[in-house]
Amino acid sequence: MLDKTVSYYAESYDRNSSSRRKWYRNTDKILWTRGLKSTTSTMEEIKVSPDYNWFRSTVPLKRIIVDDDDSKVWSLYDAGPKSIRCPIIFLPPVSGTAEVFFQQVLALTGWGYRVISLQYPVYWDLMEFCDGFRKLLDHLQLDKVHLFGASLGGFLAQKFAEYTHKSPRVHSLILCNSFSDTSIFNQTWTANSFWLMPAFMLKKIVLGNFAKGPMDSKMADAIDFMVDRLETLNQSELASRLTLNCQNSYVEPHKIKDVAVTIIDVFDQSALSVEAKEEMYKLYPNARRAHLKTGGNFPYLCRSAEVNLYIQIHLRQFHGTRYAAISPDMVSAEELEVQESHRDSEDDQ
Numbered sequence: 001m002l003d004k005t006v007s008y009y010a011e012s013y014d015r016n017s018s019s020r021r022k023w024y025r026n027t028d029k030i031l032w033t034r035g036l037k038s039t040t041s042t043m044e045e046i047k048v049s050p051d052y053n054w055f056r057s058t059v060p061l062k063r064i065i066v067d068d069d070d071s072k073v074w075s076l077y078d079a080g081p082k083s084i085r086c087p088i089i090f091l092p093p094v095s096g097t098a099e100v101f102f103q104q105v106l107a108l109t110g111w112g113y114r115v116i117s118l119q120y121p122v123y124w125d126l127m128e129f130c131d132g133f134r135k136l137l138d139h140l141q142l143d144k145v146h147l148f149g150a151s152l153g154g155f156l157a158q159k160f161a162e163y164t165h166k167s168p169r170v171h172s173l174i175l176c177n178s179f180s181d182t183s184i185f186n187q188t189w190t191a192n193s194f195w196l197m198p199a200f201m202l203k204k205i206v207l208g209n210f211a212k213g214p215m216d217s218k219m220a221d222a223i224d225f226m227v228d229r230l231e232t233l234n235q236s237e238l239a240s241r242l243t244l245n246c247q248n249s250y251v252e253p254h255k256i257k258d259v260a261v262t263i264i265d266v267f268d269q270s271a272l273s274v275e276a277k278e279e280m281y282k283l284y285p286n287a288r289r290a291h292l293k294t295g296g297n298f299p300y301l302c303r304s305a306e307v308n309l310y311i312q313i314h315l316r317q318f319h320g321t322r323y324a325a326i327s328p329d330m331v332s333a334e335e336l337e338v339q340e341s342h343r344d345s346e347d348d349q
Contacts, residue, residue, distance in 0.1 A: 045221040045224065046221050046222065051102070052099075052102055054106070055102040055105060055106055056102075059077045060077070061077060064076065064139060064140075066138075071122070072121035072122065072123070073121050076117065077102075077116065077117045077118075078116045078140075079109045079114070079115050079116075080108070080109040080114035080327075084327065085142060085143060086146065086318075086323045087115060087116050087142065088113060088116070088147070088315065088325045089115075090104060090117040091120070092119060092153050093151035093153055094151065094206055095206050095226050095227075095229060095230040096229055097119045098117045099117075100301065101117040102117070104300060107308040113315065116140075118136075122236045122237055122240040123240055123244065124195070124244075126156075126249055129159075144323060145169065145170060146171055147160070148173075148174040149174070149176065150176045150300060151177050152241060152244060153178070154173075154176060155179055155244075158175070158178075158251045158256065159251065161255075162251060162255045165255040172261070173262070175261065177265055178280065179272060179276050180279060182245065182247060184273065184276045184279075185245065187246040188246055191248070192247070194239040194240075195236075195240075195243065197235075197239065199235040199238060202235065206238070207227070210227075210297065211270070215296065218303075221301075222298040222301035222302035223296075225298075226297075262288040262314040263284065263288070263290065264292070264299070264310055265277055265292070266292045267291060267292065268293070268295065269296060271297055288313075292306055292307075316339065319331050
């Protein structure tokens, strides 16, 4: 097993040359568990991988404006059969962009699913976000959808399901390393000041939640990739996301009790405390639980095969219904019979 010791530091440039701060990865050491051999690491492994390059070259990035404010632009990748009207939509964490779910897009579309991975514009208020997201679904002519949310993305997915509970737009939720109450971060008192902070300070706050110390190479590469994505976000994007992440709010579970939920989390180090995870289990006692032994904050990048399998298992329960996210041609008659029998048995209960 290959372990990389990973840490991050900020290098300040002279103000006359640049006012930005760039973040670099310190990978001077690679520690082998067997022997004391060391070598130099390959930087940006994911960014130069064949899968990522294939994704960028084959799936077009779309930009959509649905608000009166033309500066609010939704960026998204929409892949798979467009005839599917109930796709799975991926919502990124604070540090993420639409690209961070590229491995899910490639795998799921290969199995016949319609997948949308998006990046939200600058919204400073949860209700404003929910209204904008509803307009986006209207624009895409999507009645109901399945949502996969990572960290902040998962919280926003829950709030949107809650926001639309009287006229449901969310058929199911997959919550990855997510939370239901922003008070767990103990920053509700600073939420209204993020807009004043410079970008380098906001990045420092985000990086403070990234795992440090020895880890396997895939996890280190995932952090590399997320740092690269973080660097593409401007001050207002970061400040607004941190505001949504920390402003005082919580999920009202009684409003989304009929939504099917799968919770994906990890047993190793992540930004979520054990208490936050336990609170999610209490909030959704009937949710399916998918546990990963390792994966850190970004299992969809470094443990993509396992995460993709859990997503497929979650979506399989809707095969053969109007809310299937997969092309009917990709589902066998035998599987449809099995899913139908499962639904009948659940109805009897």
